[in-house]
Structure formats: structure tokens, C-alpha cells
Amino acid sequence: MFKIISITAGESHGKGLMGILEGIPANLPLDAAYINRHLKRRQKGYGRGGRMKIESDTVEIISGVRWGRTLGSPIGLFIRNRDWENWKEGMSDSPGSEGSIPPVSRPRPGHADLPGILKYNQDDIRNILERSSARETAARVALGSVARAFLEFFNIRIGSFVTSIGKRSLDLSTSELSPEELQALSERAETSDLHLPDESREADFRALIDQARDEGYSLGGIFTVFATGLPPGLGSHIQWNRRLDARISYAFMGIQAIKGVEIGGGFMMTRRPGNEVLDEILPEDPPLFRRETNHAGGIEGGMTNGMPVIVRAAMKPIPTQRRPLRSIDILTGETVEAAYERSDVCAVPAASVIGEAALALVLADAFLEKFGGDCIEETRRNFDGYMDSLSRRFRDTF
Ligand SMILES: Cc1cc2nc3c(=O)[nH]c(=O)nc-3n(C[C@H](O)[C@H](O)[C@H](O)COP(=O)(O)O)c2cc1C
Numbered sequence: 001m002f003k004i005i006s007i008t009a010g011e012s013h014g015k016g017l018m019g020i021l022e023g024i025p026a027n028l029p030l031d032a033a034y035i036n037r038h039l040k041r042r043q044k045g046y047g048r049g050g051r052m053k054i055e056s057d058t059v060e061i062i063s064g065v066r067w068g069r070t071l072g073s074p075i076g077l078f079i080r081n082r083d084w085e086n087w088k089e090g091m092s093d094s095p096g097s098e099g100s101i102p103p104v105s106r107p108r109p110g111h112a113d114l115p116g117i118l119k120y121n122q123d124d125i126r127n128i129l130e131r132s133s134a135r136e137t138a139a140r141v142a143l144g145s146v147a148r149a150f151l152e153f154f155n156i157r158i159g160s161f162v163t164s165i166g167k168r169s170l171d172l173s174t175s176e177l178s179p180e181e182l183q184a185l186s187e188r189a190e191t192s193d194l195h196l197p198d199e200s201r202e203a204d205f206r207a208l209i210d211q212a213r214d215e216g217y218s219l220g221g222i223f224t225v226f227a228t229g230l231p232p233g234l235g236s237h238i239q240w241n242r243r244l245d246a247r248i249s250y251a252f253m254g255i256q257a258i259k260g261v262e263i264g265g266g267f268m269m270t271r272r273p274g275n276e277v278l279d280e281i282l283p284e285d286p287p288l289f290r291r292e293t294n295h296a297g298g299i300e301g302g303m304t305n306g307m308p309v310i311v312r313a314a315m316k317p318i319p320t321q322r323r324p325l326r327s328i329d330i331l332t333g334e335t336v337e338a339a340y341e342r343s344d345v346c347a348v349p350a351a352s353v354i355g356e357a358a359l360a361l362v363l364a365d366a367f368l369e370k371f372g373g374d375c376i377e378e379t380r381r382n383f384d385g386y387m388d389s390l391s392r393r394f395r396d397t398f
Helices: 032-043 082-087 113-120 126-132 134-152 179-190 199-215 244-253 266-271 348-371 376-395
Strands: 005-009 016-022 059-063 075-080 157-165 221-228 258-263 309-315 326-328 335-337
Touching (some): 005 134, 016 134, 032 059, 032 134, 075 134, 113 126, 134 157, 157 199, 157 348, 221 348, 244 309, 244 348, 309 348, 348 376
Antiparallel strands (some): 005 016, 258 309, 326 335
16 A cells, blocks of 8 residues: 555664665666755754764665666665764673663653663663664655655655744744745745744744753744645545545654644634635636635645645654753662753754655655556656646536
8 A cells, every 4th residue: 555665773872874765666866965965954953952063964875776866676775873983882782892881770751761661671771762862863854855856856845944932933824825935934944043934033032942951941842844736636535544644644743752743724723613714616727726725734535635735743842951850760769850961952943854754755655656656757657647637637627
């Protein structure tokens, strides 16, 4: 049923992160520089910790690409951890290095630490935190950029912007924005280290993060990710797990610290009557049907309807805080302060880039499910044929 398989491996302070993507057709133009550009975007952002200054991620394409084009075989990617030199002993696979660094024993509220050691029978929280860390998302962004390159081949564009951090929030509704207006917001956000589309609010948002850093606590926020240029009919109404909105929510909830996902108007729609939030269907050049609003966020009945897909995601505050919360030492049973390791104060701008990767992976999967193709030329033929047949079908009706 699903056409793309993606998997990541790697620990935060291990040798590096790996990703494998299977299902991308042959002959898609792809180079490492394109992936690196998106890896760099993930690392930026006001409020990130010292780690991001150490890591400057670059990808090594291990397999699946020859002379700038995909081969149709699994695409293997590797991102080396620059910090590995300092962790060779502490993260060694050799039993001889056991005990070379002290165990982490004070679980952080909100992290995977406590449930992880209980489930995996560990005495050292490091054996959990190394993998639960959002460093893993470097591999996900690398894989997502391959999916994104595939979508761009069909003029499908993905973008994002941050709309709130802590109590600071932009008053911004996406329900009436055209694809061009969405793109413009994303381009504006791209020039901001807060990934904010409104320059006039930057100082205000920045001050909030500065205050959190000074006082030793962390912040979450909300971001929007969208895709434009999608054909109608990706996803399906026929089974719950084929609904595109279900698949998007799954992928977004799979991002560390994401605790809420909305499609289009989401929760807002519960407060307004149907005649205000259901998007009327109006004629346009076939195969398109014009909508003056997009409260549905581009998805009806689990399928794209031709309008931009719009996703909003909520990120909770980062669990590692310089002023730690109370916890229990798992080795001594004492009440202690939770562990602190160099950490982000706010990572909402980075999360929006990770959200783009999550959306790209889901959409590329749904696109290939509909159009198939072992090589990109075949996918193109199938796509063009579908779009032509939709145009022809409605040409005489309107
Ligand atoms: C881009 C990004 C950066 C993050 N940076 C940190 C960090 O520096 N320190 C931390 O404790 N958590 C960080 N997190 C959040 C944790 O990874 C996450 O809260 C943890 O894995 C527990 O998962 P859960 O919050 O989904 O339950 C980050 C998350 C993202 C998406």
C-alpha cells in the first residue's frame, strides 16, 4: 500500500546518523548540495543550544545515486557527528570502554528518560537519551529532502513558518491565503532566525526567548507547514489508515516534542457554524474547482482537493532546562534535580523545517501510491495522463 519506506538509525553522540529511503523512482536529479541546504536550515534558529554550533551537518550519499541521478535502488545517507572525537570512549561499541564515563541517573521530566529505562531495563539513562534525542531528525530531514526533490519535479512546493512561541503569537489565519501568499510568508520566514514571517514582531519574540534563557527555562510554540501545487486525489477515503490527514498527523506526531496537529482550520472550526467554515465549490478552469476559502486545509475525505495542504503543529517546551525540575535519582532513590546537558531553549524554528520533511515524506508516498513509476519519466506520464483526463472530463460540462 505505502510506496516509500524510510528508516533512520544513529545516536546523538555516536559516529553519525543514517537514513535509508526506498521507493523513489530512477532518474530523479539529486545531489548532496541540495540535501545539505535543508540540513543547514534545520540547524538554524534563535534559541538553539551550543550543540548546533559544533555540528555543521553534511550528508554523504552512500547508495542509490549515480552521476547526479537516482537509480531506483534504496538511497542510503550518512551524516557524520562532528562531536564523535569527544565521545569515542563514552559511546564506543567495545565492552572494553564500559564505565569510561559516569552514568546519567537523574531522569528529566518530559523526556524519554524514565519510561525508557523502565521499558529497556537500563541503569544508565544515556542508553535511552542518545536515541530519543531530536538529533535523529537530521537523518529525517535528509530523507525528507529527497522526497522534496521528487515533489518539486512535479512543481509541488513545501514551506513553513512559525506563528507562536510561548505566549507570543501572530494573528494569522491561513484559510484565505492563495498559494502565492503562503509561499511569500515562507520566503519571509526564511530570512528570519525565528522563522517568523512578520519582521515587526521579531524583537518581541526574541526578548521572550532571551528571558527564558536568562531564567533557565524552555519554551514551545506553534508552526505551520504547507504544500502547494498538489493534484486532487492523493490519499483515500476508503480506509482509515489511507486517509491523507491521518498519515500527515502520524508523521507530525512522530517528531519529538510535537503534541498537537491541526489540518486547516482544525479546532477553530468547532467554534463556528458550518456555513462559515465549509469551503464552497465554485467553477474554475477544469480540472480545478475554485474555493474562496481553505478551512479544510486542502483535504476532504482523506484526499487532497487541489487546494494547498495546510498543517499546524504544537511543540511543547524542551524538557532539558538549565533550572531543572525535581526528579528521582534512579541509582540512589534520592529526590534530586533532573540532569542538565547543554540544550536548546527553544527549537520551534528548527521543528518547522523538520515538519517540512515529514510532510514531504507523506506526500511523496501518497503521490507514488497514485501515480507509481519505476523511473521518473513513467511517473510523469502517469501524472500528466491523470491531469489531462480530469481536464477533458469537465471541459464540456462547464
Ligand atoms: C528540533 C528539536 C530540538 C530539540 N532539542 C532538545 C534539546 O536540546 N533538549 C531536550 O531536552 N529536548 C529537545 N527536544 C525535544 C525532545 O527530543 C523530546 O521532548 C523528547 O524526545 C521526548 O519526546 P516527547 O516530547 O515527544 O515526549 C528537541 C526537539 C526538536 C524537534
